[in-house]
Amino acid sequence: xxxxxxxxxxxxxxxxxxxxxxxxxxxxxxxxxxxxxxxxxxxxxxxxxxxxxxxxxxxxxxxxxxxxxxxxxxxxxxxxxxxxxxxxxxxxxxxxxxxxxxxxxxxxxxxxxxxxxxxxxxxxxxxxxxxxxxxxxxxxxxxxxxxxxxxxxxxxxxxxxxxxxxxxxxxxxxxxxxxxxxxxxxxxxxxxxxxxxxxxxxxxxxxxxxxxxxxxxxxxxxxxxxxxxxxxxxxxxxxxxxxxxxxxxxxxxxxxxxxxxxxxxxxxxxxxxxxxxxxxxxxxxxxx
Amino acid sequence: xxxxxxxxxxxxxxxxxxxxxxxxxxxxxxxxxxxxxxxxxxxxxxxxxxxxxxxxxxxxxxxxxxxxxxxxxxxxxxxxxxxxxxxxxxxxxxxxxxxxxxxxxxxxxxxxxxxxxxxxxxxxxxxxxxxxxxxxxxxxxxxxxxxxxxxxxxxxxxxxxxxxxxxxxxxxxxxxxxxxxxxxxxxxxxxxxxxxxxxxxxxxxxxxxxxxxxxxxxxxxxxxxxxxxxxxxxxxxxxxxxxxxxxxxxxxxxxxxxxxxxxxxxxxxxxxxxxxxxxxxxxxxxxxxxxxxxxxxxxxxxxxxx
Numbered sequence: 335x336x337x338x339x340x341x342x343x344x345x346x347x348x349x350x351x352x353x354x355x356x357x358x359x360x361x362x363x364x365x366x367x368x369x370x371x372x373x374x375x376x377x378x379x380x381x382x383x384x385x386x387x388x389x390x391x392x393x394x395x396x397x398x399x400x401x402x403x404x405x406x407x408x409x410x411x412x413x414x415x416x417x418x419x420x421x422x423x424x425x426x427x428x429x430x431x432x433x434x435x436x437x438x439x440x441x442x443x444x445x446x447x448x449x450x451x452x453x454x455x456x457x458x459x460x461x462x463x464x465x466x467x468x469x470x471x472x473x474x475x476x477x478x479x480x481x482x483x484x485x486x487x488x489x490x491x492x493x494x495x496x497x498x499x500x501x502x503x504x505x506x507x508x509x510x511x512x513x514x515x516x517x518x519x520x521x522x523x524x525x526x527x528x529x530x531x532x533x534x535x536x537x538x539x540x541x542x543x544x545x546x547x548x549x550x551x552x553x554x555x556x557x558x559x560x561x562x563x564x565x566x567x568x569x570x571x572x573x574x575x576x577x578x579x580x581x582x583x584x585x586x587x588x589x590x591x592x593x594x595x596x597x598x599x600x601x602x603x604x605x606x607x608x609x610x611x612x613x614x615x616x617x618x619x620x621x622x
Numbered sequence: 623x624x625x626x627x628x629x630x631x632x633x634x635x636x637x638x639x640x641x642x643x644x645x646x647x648x649x650x651x652x653x654x655x656x657x658x659x660x661x662x663x664x665x666x667x668x669x670x671x672x673x674x675x676x677x678x679x680x681x682x683x684x685x686x687x688x689x690x691x692x693x694x695x696x697x698x699x700x701x702x703x704x705x706x707x708x709x710x711x712x713x714x715x716x717x718x719x720x721x722x723x724x725x726x727x728x729x730x731x732x733x734x735x736x737x738x739x740x741x742x743x744x745x746x747x748x749x750x751x752x753x754x755x756x757x758x759x760x761x762x763x764x765x766x767x768x769x770x771x772x773x774x775x776x777x778x779x780x781x782x783x784x785x786x787x788x789x790x791x792x793x794x795x796x797x798x799x800x801x802x803x804x805x806x807x808x809x810x811x812x813x814x815x816x817x818x819x820x821x822x823x824x825x826x827x828x829x830x831x832x833x834x835x836x837x838x839x840x841x842x843x844x845x846x847x848x849x850x851x852x853x854x855x856x857x858x859x860x861x862x863x864x865x866x867x868x869x870x871x872x873x874x875x876x877x878x879x880x881x882x883x884x885x886x887x888x889x890x891x892x893x894x895x896x897x898x899x900x901x902x903x904x905x906x907x908x909x910x911x912x913x914x915x916x917x918x919x920x921x922x923x924x925x926x927x928x
Binding site: 406409434435436437438439440471496497498499500502503505537551555557558559560563565566567568569570572595597598 | 624625626627628629630737739740741742806807808882884
């Protein structure tokens with residue numbers, strides 16, 4: 335399996351909201367994550383994207399990675415045939431293996447059966463003919479170790495760990511060192527390199543080296559009129575940042591106060607500008 | 623998508639997973655209109671009285687058990703937690719806000735806010751007003767709904783203007799209010815119409831009117847209305863009035879005194895509905911109460927003369 339070669343940060347986009355399609359504003363980034371579930375919920379959008387392929391539908395020149403992270407209700411509905419058809423039609427450059435649900439506080443039977451299901455899908459995805467990204471998920475450390483071992487045996491070297499929930503619950507530090515250790519140990523055993531991306535996190539966890547990140551918060555927070563500075567978000571009226579000029583690629587000297595003025599005149603334009611700024615800030619705060 | 627704790631996510635996303643506690647006692651409450659019944663049928667739903675509570679069935683299948691139920695002619699209401707009740711009627715089931723929570727939401731939508739960012743991840747819920755009475759009412763409602771006493775401050779602006787402010791920092795409360803989408807963004811608000819019954823609508827309007835309502839006097843004519851910069855929210859407020867069988871006037875744009883100012887929209891209710899407004903909605907703002915008193919006095923004196 336070829337390495338996807340994740341850059342330090344891969345923005346996720348909102349396929350239903352074109353204001354998050356940052357490349358239209360001239361920003362160039364090498365990769366994006368496209369969430370499959372949004373397409374599944376919009377039939378017209380899915381049929382259009384399926385007929386054109388994601389690259390033409392979005393008009394994006396870089397690599398498109400398909401994110402299979404989706405609500406539990408959808409996870410249960412999709413079978414391998416569905417995934418095969420969707421991926422064949424959408425033509426992404428790489429795809430995650432199908433998501434599962436492994437809660438830490440439900441009976442282990444559920445998380446084990448979901449973990450085994452994940453391994454089975456990972457095996458089936460080898461047949462797709464496009465680079466596939468392994469998922470690092472489990473209800474406990476044993477399940478995580480088990481799935482990493484299985485996926486590495488199958489040849490996976492690019493991994494995504496959905497980490498938003500663990501991060502917000504403050505338990506990511508319990509899992510991540512163990513995940514990295516397991517990945518390193520297995521990579522050594524199989525004599526290959528690996529790469530890991532934390533999905534749903536846009537904060538530089540500087541104590542862990544060599545990790546990549548992906549999230550949509552740059553856009554979600556722009557819709558709430560929150561302004562990023564050094565990777566932290568502020569209310570645009572916050573005096574700490576309000577009158578400070580920003581010289582990022584998109585702002586070119588604009589200050590939050592001017593964005594506030596723009597919000598009054600043209601809310602849509604302001605959200606797009608703010609999203610572009612947040613994206614640039616997130617990118618630079620992650621050292622990319 | 624599922625990872626981490628299922629219980630915490632469930633609480634965070636749909637305030638489920640907690641038993642009925644707090645303001646409701648475990649004894650049954652039966653509405654006077656309905657009276658105690660062993661069985662009630664509402665469309666697909668059946669409500670059975672069991673020895674120690676009420677069983678809810680849909681299409682013959684049990685879907686819930688509740689220790690407390692308020693049975694009315696056309697609906698049954700089961701109190702849940704955090705100021706939410708489950709309403710079951712022939713039209714289906716929905717979660718509704720108790721009056722106190724609806725009023726709290728109205729106050730927050732007008733002069734309050736919910737706020738949390740990465741830089742300030744304090745999950746703040748705040749409300750401010752120049753009227754102490756209003757902030758005290760907010761605190762009372764907050765305590766009643768969430769069992770929490772918010773911090774109460776007296777503040778002074780650089781302009782010398784003073785006001786009262788109430789703040790609370792609770793993740794659970796923040797996400798509960800966020801889920802209701804009462805403040806979807808800066809300078810915006812939404813009326814949770816889907817979660818308001820008639821009592822809830824009245825209480826929400828009372829809360830909002832206390833914050834962003836206006837009563838003006840033009841000669842001998844009083845005007846009662848609501849104003850906001852958020853036109854969509856104002857349209858939903860109009861809808862709320864209509865659901866209560868009021869006949870609100872159309873929304874108009876205030877003339878701006880300075881071009882830089884944000885557009886302010888407003889609508890008023892017709893004079894012939896002022897008395898109904900006083901009886902059903904009213905306000906907690908002292909200066910408004912004074913004016914409503916005057917309207918009431920005039921109305922009564924007119925009636926006496928008539």
